[in-house]
Amino acid sequence: MSDMSSNESGPLTGVRVLEFSQIVSLPYAGVLLADLGADVIKVEPLRGDPHRLRGAVISNEGKRFQSLNRGKRSIAVNLADERGRELIYRLVPHIDVATINFRVGVADRLGIDFETLRKYRSDLIYCELSGFGNRGAMARRAATDVVASAYSGLTFADMKIDDEGQPVQLTAISLADYVAGLSAAFGIASALRYREIRGQGQRIDTSLLAAALSVQDTVVMREPVHDSVLRDELVERLREARRGGVPYAEQIRMYEDARRVGRSTFRCYYRAYQVSDGYIVIGALTEAGRNGVRRALGITDDDSDAPGFNALAPENVEFGDQLLLRMEKQLRQRPLDEWMEILADEGVPVAPINTPEEMSDNPQVEALGLMQTIEHPTLGKQRVVGSPLQMSETPPKVQGHSPRLGEHTFEVLRMLGAVSEEELIALTEVGVLGQHED
Numbered sequence: 001m002s003d004m005s006s007n008e009s010g011p012l013t014g015v016r017v018l019e020f021s022q023i024v025s026l027p028y029a030g031v032l033l034a035d036l037g038a039d040v041i042k043v044e045p046l047r048g049d050p051h052r053l054r055g056a057v058i059s060n061e062g063k064r065f066q067s068l069n070r071g072k073r074s075i076a077v078n079l080a081d082e083r084g085r086e087l088i089y090r091l092v093p094h095i096d097v098a099t100i101n102f103r104v105g106v107a108d109r110l111g112i113d114f115e116t117l118r119k120y121r122s123d124l125i126y127c128e129l130s131g132f133g134n135r136g137a138m139a140r141r142a143a144t145d146v147v148a149s150a151y152s153g154l155t156f157a158d159m160k161i162d163d164e165g166q167p168v169q170l171t172a173i174s175l176a177d178y179v180a181g182l183s184a185a186f187g188i189a190s191a192l193r194y195r196e197i198r199g200q201g202q203r204i205d206t207s208l209l210a211a212a213l214s215v216q217d218t219v220v221m222r223e224p225v226h227d228s229v230l231r232d233e234l235v236e237r238l239r240e241a242r243r244g245g246v247p248y249a250e251q252i253r254m255y256e257d258a259r260r261v262g263r264s265t266f267r268c269y270y271r272a273y274q275v276s277d278g279y280i281v282i283g284a285l286t287e288a289g290r291n292g293v294r295r296a297l298g299i300t301d302d303d304s305d306a307p308g309f310n311a312l313a314p315e316n317v318e319f320g321d322q323l324l325l326r327m328e329k330q331l332r333q334r335p336l337d338e339w340m341e342i343l344a345d346e347g348v349p350v351a352p353i354n355t356p357e358e359m360s361d362n363p364q365v366e367a368l369g370l371m372q373t374i375e376h377p378t379l380g381k382q383r384v385v386g387s388p389l390q391m392s393e394t395p396p397k398v399q400g401h402s403p404r405l406g407e408h409t410f411e412v413l414r415m416l417g418a419v420s421e422e423e424l425i426a427l428t429e430v431g432v433l434g435q436h437e438d
Contacts, residue, residue, distance in 0.1 A: 009037070010035070010037020010395075011391070017030065017098075018091065018092070019099050020112060022051070023050065026101035028068055028181030029099065029182070029184040031069070031071065031072075033188065034072055034399050037394070038097075040071065040073070041073045041075060041408070042073065042403065043088070044075070045077075045079070046076050046433075052065045052405065060404070066379075070402045071401075072403055074407050074408055075433075078431055079110045084433070085110070090418075094416075096124075096125060098124060098126050099129070099188070100127075100128050101128070103131070103140065103141075103142055104128075105140050114128070118201065123195055123200060123201035125188060125201045126201070126202075127187060127206070128204070129208075131144070131208050132209050133205070133210060138209075145174035145175070146169045148208035152176070155169055156252075159252050161248065161249050165247055176209075180210070238251055264316050264317055266320075268327055269282060269289070270284060276332060278335075279353040280352055281353060282343065283351075284348055288347060289347065290305060296343050297330055299323070360383055370386055371383045376401040403436075404436040406436045407436040409428075410424050
């Protein structure tokens with residue numbers, strides 16, 4: 001039996017989700033829903049989610065898997081076996097939402113597609129999260145975050161190259177994965193509200209590609225006046241460079257130079273700087289913030305916020321280059337704590353560059369209650385990042401540890417009533433079901 005607590009005050013309490021998920025994107029959506037009170041049942045193959053083994057110190061308990069599947073229940077079912085699928089079909093009437101992030105076409109082959117499952121519950125909400133979407137020439141191709149990031153332009157726009165001048169993928173997080181997971185959770189919550197009003201279920205589709213484009217809205221957007229000045233010529237030059245076999249590093253320099261010209265002095269107020277004992281980031285997006293930087297650093301000759309300022313004029317581009325050098329030199333003269341106080345007193349958005357490993361004990365993180373403590377039956381006490389939401393009446397809550405493979409197979413299937421303990425044991429012995437054994 002599960003020892004996970006139930007968030008009875010959560011806004012999604014009473015909602016049951018059947019999650020056919022793997023790796024990152026959809027498991028993250030399930031965590032968000034579980035924190036809001038949903039009962040998320042993760043359906044795994046008998047060998048488990050591939051991420052169970054990623055970086056695992058203890059077999060099947062990889063840290064990445066734990067963080068992306070906490071608060072869920074796990075059932076292990078062989079969906080290639082008709083008897084396994086039949087149990088799923090019998091479970092669906094007890095389910096509000098079904099989610100899947102297998103390659104397009106796999107759900108149809110396994111018999112867990114939208115049209116099949118809604119035969120068993122007509123108002124079912126079904127969310128499919130794919131790589132390239134469910135239409136078009138790319139639809140059935142496999143995709144992971146790194147592939148979607150490359151295809152969507154995210155990798156190029158990040159402008160990172162290695163020592164040999166080759167492309168470097170986004171390494172901090174799998175951005176497309178997490179944004180797609182957020183989108184799926186948002187869509188599911190919206191569909192639940194619609195069903196409450198109209199009594200209708202529906203299908204939801206999102207993809208890694210859609211997610212990657214959504215966070216690049218400005219650069220992907222087409223706008224004729226801006227594009228004629230900055231975009232169109234750059235795009236043609238880059239296409240010609242690719243056709244001519246120009247090295248990737250040179251293409252990045254072309255791209256970076258074009259963006260530098262377009263941003264002029266603005267880039268001086270929105271970047272990282274070295275100080276005497278570390279690095280800080282200044283993020284002054286408003287005129288008030290930039291004026292705060294100017295006061296703190298004694299900058300009196302920058303009029304880039306004046307009406308009619310032409311950021312593309314050669315003399316202003318050159319001034320921006322010189323201002324950047326001046327600011328770099330000045331900021332290196334004092335330690336981080338002094339600059340943090342000076343700039344913050346002027347209302348400037350500023351922060352040190354921390355490592356993520358430090359943040360679990362960060363005072364601000366503690367003040368917000370973002371870290372929550374749970375007990376894992378195998379690994380002991382854990383502190384995990386909780387929901388990004390705070391709600392006054394229905395606060396999200398971490399529901400518990402990540403499930404062991406098949407930990408709740410019998411517990412969940414007992415809901416069907418007509419399945420005997422002997423039948424469950426027999427199906428386990430012939431490889432239809434999997435159950436965790438303490």
